[in-house]
Amino acid sequence: MPSDMTRDAAPLRVSVDLxxxxxxxxxxxxxxxxxxxxxxxxxxxDPAPSAADRVDIERARLACPxxxxxxxxxxx
Amino acid sequence: MxxxxxxxxxxxxxxxxxGYRGQLxxxxxxxxxxxxxxxxxxxxxxxxLPADASRLPSDLTDDVTWRLGVGARALDREARIxxxxxxxxxPYDRLLIATGTRARPWVHEDEAKLANVFTIRTRxxxxxxxxxxxxRPKRVVVIGAGFIGCEVAAVCRELDLKVSLIDPAxxxxxxxxxxxVGGMIGEVHRKAGVEMRFGSEVEHLExxxxxxxxxxxxxxxxLKADVVVVALGAVRNIEWxxxxxxxxxxxxxxxxxxGFVLDDQSRPDHAITAAGDVARFPHxxxxxxxxxxxxxxxxxAQAEYAGRLLAGLEPAAPYAAVPNFWSTxxxxxxxxxxxxxxxDAVAIVQGDPAERRFVAVYGRAGRCVAAVAVxxxxxxxxxxxxxxxxxxxxxxETATDRPLRDLEIQDPGFA
Numbered sequence: 001m002p003s004d005m006t007r008d009a010a011p012l013r014v015s016v017d018l019x020x021x022x023x024x025x026x027x028x029x030x031x032x033x034x035x036x037x038x039x040x041x042x043x044x045x046d047p048a049p050s051a052a053d054r055v056d057i058e059r060a061r062l063a064c065p066x067x068x069x070x071x072x073x074x075x076x
Numbered sequence: 077m078x079x080x081x082x083x084x085x086x087x088x089x090x091x092x093x094x095g096y097r098g099q100l101x102x103x104x105x106x107x108x109x110x111x112x113x114x115x116x117x118x119x120x121x122x123x124x125l126p127a128d129a130s131r132l133p134s135d136l137t138d139d140v141t142w143r144l145g146v147g148a149r150a151l152d153r154e155a156r157i158x159x160x161x162x163x164x165x166x167p168y169d170r171l172l173i174a175t176g177t178r179a180r181p182w183v184h185e186d187e188a189k190l191a192n193v194f195t196i197r198t199r200x201x202x203x204x205x206x207x208x209x210x211x212r213p214k215r216v217v218v219i220g221a222g223f224i225g226c227e228v229a230a231v232c233r234e235l236d237l238k239v240s241l242i243d244p245a246x247x248x249x250x251x252x253x254x255x256x257v258g259g260m261i262g263e264v265h266r267k268a269g270v271e272m273r274f275g276s277e278v279e280h281l282e283x284x285x286x287x288x289x290x291x292x293x294x295x296x297x298x299l300k301a302d303v304v305v306v307a308l309g310a311v312r313n314i315e316w317x318x319x320x321x322x323x324x325x326x327x328x329x330x331x332x333x334x335g336f337v338l339d340d341q342s343r344p345d346h347a348i349t350a351a352g353d354v355a356r357f358p359h360x361x362x363x364x365x366x367x368x369x370x371x372x373x374x375x376x377a378q379a380e381y382a383g384r385l386l387a388g389l390e391p392a393a394p395y396a397a398v399p400n401f402w403s404t405x406x407x408x409x410x411x412x413x414x415x416x417x418x419x420d421a422v423a424i425v426q427g428d429p430a431e432r433r434f435v436a437v438y439g440r441a442g443r444c445v446a447a448v449a450v451x452x453x454x455x456x457x458x459x460x461x462x463x464x465x466x467x468x469x470x471x472x473e474t475a476t477d478r479p480l481r482d483l484e485i486q487d488p489g490f491a
Contacts, residue, residue, distance in 0.1 A: 013133035015112055018402045019373040019411070022453045039407025040433070040451045044119060047112060048129040072133030 011048040012057055013072035018043060020068035027060035027069060035060055078148045078158060079174030079313075080104025082112065082132065082372065083352030083379040087172045089135050090383025100140045101166060103158070105147035106198060110134070114372060116202035117227045118404050122234060123210060127203035148175065151320040153345060170386040173317075173329060173337065173350040174379060177310035177370060182219075187281040190288045193304045196224055208303055209235060216240070217291050217301035219278050221248040223403045223410075225307035226265060230406035233268045240271040240299060242278055242291070245491070252412075255489030256422055257436045257448055260429040264408055273299075310370055312354050322348075328356025328368030333394035335382045349382040351375065360396045361464065362415060362445070371401040398464045408432060411453055413460035414446030422488040423470045426455050426477055435459060438488060439469025 014034075016027075023041030027034075034046040034057060049057055061069040077084040080102045088102055104110070112130040119125040143160065150159040151171075158166045179195035182188035192213075194205045209216070209232070216232050218225045221243035232239035241248070247255045248262035266272055277294040281304060290300040314324040322345070323330040323338045329350050331337055335357060336344035352375040356368040377397040385391060402411045419438035427434035427450075435455045438446040443466045447459030462471045470483055 013131055015130075015133055017373065017376075018114070018404075019400045023409075039409075041409050041453050042404045042407045044124065046129070047115065047125070048131070070133050072135075 012051055014047050015070050016045055017068040020066045022066055024065045026063035030060035030063045031056035077102045077172045079176055080110050081176050083174035083375040085110040086376050087351055087379035087383040090380040091387050094384045094387030094389050096387045103143045107145035117196050117224050120202045121206050121231045127199040148316045151317055171348045172382055174352045175313035176353040177312050180308040180311050182306045190283045191286055192288045195306045213302040215301050216303045218305045220307035226405045228305050229270045242273045242276050244277045246274050256486050264432055329354050331355050331357040333358050334391050349385050351379040351382040360394055369399050373400050398460055409451055411449045411456050414463035416446040419445055419488045421485050423483050423485050442469055444469045
């Protein structure tokens with residue numbers, strides 16, 4: 001998970017609107033190293049994932065059923 | 077944009093997205109680009125995230141000017157100038173005020189300066205508290221059992237630290253949720269091992285060699301502590317508006333129904349809007365009652381509305397977003413839609429507090445005014461809809477997991 005990861009100088013920037021999140025956990029399947037559900041529905045995510053993981057992060061963003069994930073520089 | 081937090085950032089983006097191509101300056105008193113605060117009282121304290129990780133994603137490009145590490149000192153509306161704390165001044169044609177709040181400091185100024193006494197508002201606050209928690213203190217005392225206090229107490233238990241939660245009220249979260257639902261959530265914390273001291277007030281922090289050693293309660297009792305977290309809510313950053321002629325007090329900066337600021341004669345200034353924690357505005361959903369909301373989602377929604385307004389787009393309707401928030405306390409997620417103020421009844425309409433999974437709906441004069449979901453996020457939207465439409469209370473037809481006769485109407489327990 002994030003705290004163990006090497007961080008690069010220019011990581012991606014991610015935020016999740018946790019008002020919208022309903023813990024469908026699709027992001028956790030799409031990018032398991034960056035999204036995790038604790039307990040029933042407490043989402044923990046990495047707000048600064050490595051740019052090398054952009055594909056996983058984009059997949060997570062697109063997979064979210066409530067479109068709660070925002071990624072800097074994405075074409076949303 | 078005065079204020080470079082979530083509202084300032086989203087307001088700036090909305091201004092650009094609405095077609096504004098002119099000069100745009102963001103002023104922020106912290107030396108950092110806008111960052112997200114919710115992780116600061118949760119995953120940063122747990123050590124799962126570094127405090128500097130949560131810089132917010134943004135669509136702003138290089139055509140904005142950042143003035144960071146400098147605050148606003150005064151506003152001259154006649155000359156249309158913002159005076160900064162470093163002596164500089166910025167002229168403006170349009171201004172967004174999003175100066176937000178700061179943590180309410182401990183009442184005794186000298187005690188607030190003691191080592192190992194913390195408030196949590198900024199990423200520097202959170203980084204400093206994380207460092208101390210990582211050193212495994214013997215006992216943490218949290219003063220104030222609101223949302224931040226509950227989140228911090230839950231973090232301490234997750235770290236297997238001894239923690240006491242002290243509040244003069246009868247339960248956790250009593251001000252926002254009432255003692256009925258607040259007590260249900262407090263029970264979760266008690267079971268997790270948080271020592272609860274309700275009906276109890278801290279009078280003084282005790283100290284030795286400049287470091288906090290404990291707290292003295294109003295009833296004369298002492299409690300040892302090597303860390304004290306002061307979680308007494310927030311103070312709005314409005315002092316810099318003294319002399320501006322705008323109507324502002326500790327309850328917020330007054331705005332009209334669109335977010336244009338009001339002067340002390342209640343006249344709107346169409347060059348200035350406000351958004352986020354600092355803005356007090358009449359909410360159409362609650363009979364035009366003036367509210368200032370310290371919510372993440374509100375900062376985004378109101379700033380987007382304000383940004384469009386500053387760009388000159390005509391508002392279709394007054395700002396009327398349903399207030400909402402979430403709080404992650406340990407692994408428990410508490411979410412809310414609407415405002416509980418003035419609620420005269422509450423009913424558990426889904427689930428069971430004993431299972432730490434339920435939805436409570438609040439009623440006022442026979443209408444739904446708020447809903448609170450504990451580990452039940454997927455149920456919240458239908459109740460948010462009841463709140464948005466002021467549907468009759470109790471909303472019996474949606475209580476699908478219990479027969480109608482079981483819907484118990486309770487006193488929400490507001491003081």
